[in-house]
Amino acid sequence: MRWNLRLTAANKGIWKASELQRNLAEHGLVISAGKMSGLWSGQPVSLKLEDLDVICVVLGCEIGDLLIPEPGKVNRPGQEETGRVAVGSGTTAPAVVPKRRDGRSLPPA
Numbered sequence: 001m002r003w004n005l006r007l008t009a010a011n012k013g014i015w016k017a018s019e020l021q022r023n024l025a026e027h028g029l030v031i032s033a034g035k036m037s038g039l040w041s042g043q044p045v046s047l048k049l050e051d052l053d054v055i056c057v058v059l060g061c062e063i064g065d066l067l068i069p070e071p072g073k074v075n076r077p078g079q080e081e082t083g084r085v086a087v088g089s090g091t092t093a094p095a096v097v098p099k100r101r102d103g104r105s106l107p108p109a
Contacts, residue, residue: 003066012059024055
């Protein structure tokens, strides 16, 4: 999911986080400056559903305006993760070579 608060607020004429923060407080949702900054500039780690309701009321929007699905980021069974190599995916891992702790070399194999 992609968090779309800033664009949704801009579409409603709210251009500053502090302005949205004041509007939310008027509706009973008091948010600290730090949490407001996180909501405004990034993707929240957690958000209560009740808080989401207040945000939607203040912005006059639907939940779909704030949370944009990104199905392309979901890995499906049998699909490799981006940037990772799955175990057993046909690639060979580098050989592990044991080393002695005393610094001496091992006999030839």
